[in-house]
Amino acid sequence: MDLQYFLSWRVALLLLLMPCGFQSVSVYILNEDPVHVISGTNLVLRARMEHEPQEEVSMVTWEREPETGSASGRMTLAKCPGKSGKCAGTKPHVHANVEQQETTLQINGYNNRVDGGLYSLTVTDSTGAKATVYCVVREYEPVHHVSVSINVSDSSLVCGEAWGTDPHFTWFHERAAISQSVGRVSLDGTTLFITMTPICGHFTCMVSNKLGYTSATYSAAPCETEGRGMTAAVVCLVLLLLLVGGALVFVLWRRHRHNNRGERLQEHLDDNI
Template sequence: MARMDFLCWRAATLLLLFASGLECISVHISNEEPMYIIPGSTLVLRAHIQYGSPDELAAVTWERQAESGAPDGRAALAACPGGSLPLAVQCAATRPNVRASVEREASVLHVSNYGKADVGVYAVTATGKAGQSSTARCIVREYEAVHHVTVSINVSHSSLVCGEAWGTEPRFSWLHERDAVTAGVGRVSPDGATLVVTKLPICGHFTCVVSNKMGYSSATYTAAPCEQSGISGSTVAIVCLVVLQILGGGLAFLLWRRYRNRNRGDRLREHMDDNI
């Protein structure tokens, strides 16, 4: 009898686990990492929903709250129906720039003309008819332009350090006298922010350019002028031209003087002949 009771208890447990498995609902957003949206563009969030029977899903809701978690920063964005959904169904949105839809295993949220008021933590909640629910969240921030680029020097390490205030996804590049930095001038750190100068002493103009999707900004460190290592090709050309001009002028002067002396001798002989 005890054995029969144990088997009945185990069978009931398995049935409960099987039933609870059918009622399980899970949801997750494709963009798990924080997202950065350029102002004026459209935010698109896609949530994948998993549940059991087609009629098990009761509702899907979208909302946004402040990243700090303040209760007053929470706002409902859209409410979607559940049930059997073979095709996409539009949801009821609470704002004119919000559009959402729900289908069999997914829900998509669009926020057009994204701005500062749309920054925060976006949450999607899928609720089953038995009351069970699952929520997924994604942090969405505003994509910031590059601001306040600076260049400082670390004399002891013969390096230049480029700094930027708060731009999103900054990319660094270096110029020396308006040309891209080569191995003969220095080497750039993996993140691009530091330039270790190998050409010593440090001289000339070093410019750090910081850019991202919204534009760029730059700053320049000016050292002592670089000494010329030799005469350039243009200098040689100018010197040759001056020398040729001097030689040409001297030759012309000699020819003119010779012609003048010759004419003077002819006139002198003519004068002597007239006197005789």
């Protein structure tokens, strides 16, 4: 009984020593981290705030600093009162607002040199308790330097790309989508496992994202397909028919000419008689 009494007093003392508003407010960014933005478009960050029913948000502060985390480069972008409404931005292209339990920051005409970095959102409740969340913002890069290499040991082709944002990989064989008779593509799209034998033809890897695409091709030995053999046979048959037809036309022409000469000779003899 004495032990329980002692522990109860310890718990009560710890609760009294806790700062006022402990865990009474929390906040998290709704965007996926990191956020990539195409230069010249608008950056929009959204966050949700949660707090106890008896507490209220008194201040919302958006800040930015270099991604390296240098505090000397930190600057305040917008400060918002806890109640719903627009916030006071520090620059003309910066806009922020608070609506119920969400807050939004918008940077118009994103420029990575001045707008990229580590963004932070600090929410302060009426008791003075604060919660801060961070989000990295970077420029959306086009795909660069696509290459295709072969791994002879497992008959696979590997497609590589330098530093493009959110690259998507698509494979083609002789400009057609990869079929089961040619091979299978890995889940991430970077590797083509070839099942056709022998390996022949042109294999192309196209890498794309929102800003465009680029490709690279691996060329193996030319494929000797049944289709090509059939095409060659058809061409030969057409040529043969043309030769036979030409010979037949020539024979008919000669015969017609010979008949005409005979008729003219007969008419000449009749006239003389």
